[in-house]
Amino acid sequence: MKHPLSHRIRPLNTHRKHVGLSLLLLKEAHSTNSLLLDDHELLSQKGLVVLADRQTAGRGRKNRTWESGSNRHLFASAVLHPVLPQRLFPAITLLAGLSVFRALSALDIEGLSIKWPNDVLIQGKKVCGILCESKKVGNTLFMVLGIGLNIEGDASQFSCDLRDKVTTIHHETGKAVSRDILLDQILSELDMLITNAYDGKTASLFAEWERCSSSLGRKVRFEHEGMVMQGSISGLASSGTLLVKRDNAEVTEVLSGEIIYL
Ligand code: BTN
Numbered sequence: 001m002k003h004p005l006s007h008r009i010r011p012l013n014t015h016r017k018h019v020g021l022s023l024l025l026l027k028e029a030h031s032t033n034s035l036l037l038d039d040h041e042l043l044s045q046k047g048l049v050v051l052a053d054r055q056t057a058g059r060g061r062k063n064r065t066w067e068s069g070s071n072r073h074l075f076a077s078a079v080l081h082p083v084l085p086q087r088l089f090p091a092i093t094l095l096a097g098l099s100v101f102r103a104l105s106a107l108d109i110e111g112l113s114i115k116w117p118n119d120v121l122i123q124g125k126k127v128c129g130i131l132c133e134s135k136k137v138g139n140t141l142f143m144v145l146g147i148g149l150n151i152e153g154d155a156s157q158f159s160c161d162l163r164d165k166v167t168t169i170h171h172e173t174g175k176a177v178s179r180d181i182l183l184d185q186i187l188s189e190l191d192m193l194i195t196n197a198y199d200g201k202t203a204s205l206f207a208e209w210e211r212c213s214s215s216l217g218r219k220v221r222f223e224h225e226g227m228v229m230q231g232s233i234s235g236l237a238s239s240g241t242l243l244v245k246r247d248n249a250e251v252t253e254v255l256s257g258e259i260i261y262l
Contacts, residue, residue, distance in 0.1 A: 021047025025051050027053050032051070032055065036079050061258075074148065077146040078144070080144070089143065091206075096132065100147065103185040107169070113214040114209065117256075153168055206240065215233045222257060223258070224252050224257075237253055
């Protein structure tokens with residue numbers, strides 16, 4: 001039987017190699033990430049991207065919710081398939097942030113930076129969050145990259161606890177940008193970055209990430225093996241983990257979690 005949504009999937013850019021080959025545009029989804037992860041048939045479509053005008057149960061990292069909205073922001077998830085080498089997973093998490101950084105740089109936005117692992121900030125406030133999740137079906141490991149990018153309005157549309165931490169492109173630049181054009185640029189950048197990572201060029205991509213993160217030497221607090229620690233960022237390891245030099249000069253590799261700038 002045909003998938004009920006298959007007639008709504010249209011080709012996007014078939015020249016791409018890994019991501020953004022076809023698009024499923026929905027008026028509403030509970031969560032574009034969950035939609036893909038819960039549907040093996042959609043998950044198996046190489047390079048499929050799901051874009052929703054709004055989400056009713058958007059999810060963020062660390063089991064947080066992600067603010068939804070109607071036609072105001074970008075809510076999209078891309079499936080990476082098939083058989084992505086697992087060694088590239090940490091790199092792809094970082095490259096997802098870099099792809100958004102590159103696409104926003106083309107809009108001449110001032111004060112752009114990436115906060116580890118892949119938040120994109122404007123003047124220190126979060127404008128984009130990325131949720132990378134994976135699922136094993138049989139022997140194949142699928143990866144889903146969910147991108148939430150705040151485009152219109154200002155911080156007043158977000159809950160009180162977020163208002164001084166988040167921003168939108170329109171608020172920062174006064175520019176009205178097209179969600180669909182921006183998504184297309186992000187996907188082209190991501191496809192190029194993933195191609196380069198497959199070709200073994202992660203060292204130069206990580207060097208670019210370090211420049212864009214503007215965080216080398218920055219003092220941070222982070223959690224490691226259940227303990228809260230402090231140190232300053234020294235850069236990325238060759239595997240893509242974050243290296244933090246602690247106050248006692250030991251270097252700790254931070255694999256996951258969150259860093260807080262001090
Ligand atoms: C974060 O916490 O920073 C990650 C936020 C990721 C939000 C996006 S919106 C599209 C996709 N669907 C979801 O439910 N979450 C991601």
